[in-house]
Amino acid sequence: MIRAWIPSRLLKPGVNRIVIVARDSSRERDDSRPYGFPWPGSSGVVYDAVQFRHEPNMELTQPEVNVLPFYRNSAGGLMQEFDVRIPIRPGDSSLQVSLEVGGQIWREKRTLEHTFGEALFLGRVAEFKQGSPATLTVEREGRGSETWRFALNPARKWKLLVMPNAHLDVGYTDYAAKVSEVQARSIDRLIEITRQRPEFRFTLDGFWIVEEFLHGRRPESVEAFIKLARSGNIAIPACYGSTFTGFASLENLVRSIYPSARFAREHGLPLTFSLNTDVPSYSWSYASVLASAGVSNFLAASDAYRGPLLLYNQLNERSPTWWEGPDGGRVLTWWSRHYHQAGSLFSFPLNLTAGRESLPRFLQAYDHPHRTTDVALIYGTQVENVDIHAGQADLVGLWNREYAYPELQYGGFGEAMEMMRRLEPDPSKFPVTRGDTGPYWEDGLGANAKATSGHRSNMVRILSAEVLGAAALSTGSGFKPDIRTLEAAWQRLLLTDEHSWHADCSVREPHSHQSLRQGDEKDARVQEASRMIDALLSRSMSALSDSISVPAGTLVVFNTLSWDRDGWVEHDINRGSRVVDLSTGKPVPMEAIGEGRQIQRVRFLAAGVPAAGYRCYAIRPGPAPVRAPEPLVGNMAESPFYRLIIDPATGNIRSLYDKQAERELIATNSGHSFAQALYVSGGDSLPNRLVQFSSVTPVPELQMHRPVAISPAILLKSELGVELRGAFRWRKSPGTRCESDCLIMPGVSKLSITSRRNRLFRRRRFTWPSLCPWILLVFGGPHKTDGLTRSGI
Structure with a gap:
């Protein structure tokens, strides 16, 4: 909360116009812009409400001394920075302020530019001990002086692990194919940057980026990329992309790790972390999935625009926490307030003044007595699908030249979390979080209910295709499942789970080319997966049916589940035919739901199909066509x-x-x-x-x-x-x-x-x-x- 005292003498009866202005430092560039804020430059004001109160008997508050989290090096040792805020009283023209702490005195005198509000003084003294006695003296010209005595505590000596990252949307900002090339160019740029800045680290936002880079670059570029992945300059997450974890099936969540795990195994790379950024969707089962796969760290970088997951709890303040899944499996999780934290704090082009102004508020979240380490993570530098800004590679060096603390250091996310473990005396004492808060912001599913329905069907049918393929393989007939088609179908399913369902303009301009074509791309993935699953099912069922001793033309209904079940069956039969249950020899009740020239499409209920088994039906001539309702x-x-x-x-x-x-x-x-x-x-x-x-x-x-x-x-x-x-x-x-x-x-x-x-x-x-x-x-x-x-x- 920002307070400003406005003397009543400055107001007049009737309408008064009050203007709030945020001023940049004159020595800083004004073309930078913090990500997520609508102004250029390093300063601005975002507010929820403005309230005016009349206080006729108001007494101005006492001065405030705030120890800042900044230390600088000097010839005599570390210097601790602080600020002093002095309320300006009517008639004040100049102030002289002195602060004595730890046996040293800081003084400053200033002629005031304003007649009301606060006067802000910035100073520094040699670092002092916890609970040091302090004396503040304020002398107002011609009015004498006042003195206050209190104790001061030094600031923590923070180490901030900066994790550069650019968010991935497979679509949204542009067509997926163009996004693929933008992300590939980012890796090209990273290869160049790390040649000049070998200490630089970058965390990719999903394995899809790697997959597309491998498909779209020459061997020498791929080799350079793999070298950076081995050295830790580029960190590859286990996830395929940021997923609607509440929508994806449990098997889909498991399968989302397969592509990265295969790549890591082939190239000898660690696979220590996963992430889900932007849309806050953290299904409880995902913690168990990651832990069971040996993925020990997780990043939840939330976008609170629509889903205020981290605004109603203290997950960010308590990070890292052990996120414990339903089966007791745990992953060490950092809950980041959003996914371009460094860009919001320091702006790009780089603006150190913006970082200095914003870091105290950022660190407030972690500066509490329950925190045993002075380490925090700053995750993300850029928003979705943008070219890499080279200035982020200069951030750590430029900052550390100015300040001893907070000390900045680059790190990949997995690397940073391992450091958190090492610095904590007993990592098992990290707080434990259980459950989830629901799949916020998965509204894309309702925006395209047809694709949602088709994908839900695909998620179950592909499991049936795997079961039937394995069953057909076990018959010893020489059948081999089509693994290539199966993997291609899974790739479509994972891309459908990915959180980008429409263009960024789809609500405002639903009939634009971007909106229509991006919607078509999502639909196409569902349809392509469905056709592939149909092919897998048909071939496997054909192989299985051939091993069953039944007459030619028998309709075999398979149940791939582990319990007996009923299910609707639709089938085309010749007009005048009947469907007969071979286990009872009786016709089954049916109804005609479609008519052709010589056929009828009928539906019937296949009752009591055995678990992991089948039921056989014969198509036999009947007395008359099946009657429509x-x-x-x-x-x-x-x-x-x-x-x-x-x-x-x-x-x-x-x-x-x-x-x-x-x-x-x-x-x-x-x-x-x-x-x-x-x-x-x-x-x-x-x-x-x-x-x-x-x-x-x-x-x-x-x-x-x-x-x-x-x-x-x-x-x-x-x-x-x-x-x-x-x-x-x-x-x-x-x-x-x-x-x-x-x-x-x-x-x-x-x-x-x-x-x-x-x-x-x-x-x-x-x-x-x-x-x-x-x-x-x-x-x-x-x-x-x-x-x-x-x-x-």
């Missing part, structure tokens, strides 16, 4: 387990009654219908508090739009049971269509509710007002279960 008279459908009542005009479910539990399942007083799709507008006007974490930006005026029925909802009866079908649109977005289905099966005590949209952008929400304490929601199809969710969402 037929309309049911009335607005009610029943099974032995449920009773469903609908409102035909709106298509909403009016009642869903559980006969066994003897209870209504739908909350009819919530104001929303069950499985109702809502369109929400008003959030696109920026800035607003919905998009940005802030206490001062406007609260958006959100409006909720309920859909209107395109045609009356109907109940349809088929061999499978009774199904509700409805189609809706919104007047606010007439091109958007939503379809909802609810299927009640006669012999099964469960029901299936499906909602689909033709346009999958933000602002659409589904409501599930329920009287049940828990609902099991399955997102993206029957493959991916995201778990139990409290009702009423």
